[in-house]
Amino acid sequence: MPKITSNFIQVHIARIEIVSGEYEYLVLKRSANVIPYPNMWQVVTGNIEAGESSIETALREVKEETGLEPQKIWTLPYVTTFFNAYKDIIYMSPVFGIFVDNASVKLSSEHCEHIWLDFQSCYNKLELPSHRAALKIFRDYILENYDNAIYQYVINS
Numbered sequence: 001m002p003k004i005t006s007n008f009i010q011v012h013i014a015r016i017e018i019v020s021g022e023y024e025y026l027v028l029k030r031s032a033n034v035i036p037y038p039n040m041w042q043v044v045t046g047n048i049e050a051g052e053s054s055i056e057t058a059l060r061e062v063k064e065e066t067g068l069e070p071q072k073i074w075t076l077p078y079v080t081t082f083f084n085a086y087k088d089i090i091y092m093s094p095v096f097g098i099f100v101d102n103a104s105v106k107l108s109s110e111h112c113e114h115i116w117l118d119f120q121s122c123y124n125k126l127e128l129p130s131h132r133a134a135l136k137i138f139r140d141y142i143l144e145n146y147d148n149a150i151y152q153y154v155i156n157s
Helices: 052-064 121-124 129-143
Strands: 003-005 008-016 021-031 045-047 072-084 089-099 111-116
Touching: 008 052, 008 129, 021 052, 021 121, 021 129, 045 052, 052 072, 052 089, 072 129, 089 129, 111 121, 121 129
Parallel strands: 003 089, 008 089
Antiparallel strands: 008 021, 008 045, 021 111, 072 089
């Protein structure tokens, strides 16, 4: 019987494109030497460290993987699941949405490329079903929902 664990997070990042005024979403390409999923296009993901909350992990991973500082963060009304057949583990991961300004992305060695895309292009670029499903929830429940305050987490500076 597979083990069930929850020690990962997933984070979607959006900003406003200056010219069009529309949302665009950050997608990262994993480096060729990163296992699992080398060269895969994805959103920010990461491991929860001992003593760390999920939201603390999300904020840390965004900073480590992109160098971006969140202006707002929301807990999405969605928990993603995925199965690792090699380890016989089912992972359950909380998902977060982050809004940033137009600062430059500074990638860690985990990723080799990044691109900002409109919703449909981002959806098509993402390779994992859980990333696509969460992207849609981020757009529908947070970015296009003017009553999204129930999902917002206040960042203490």
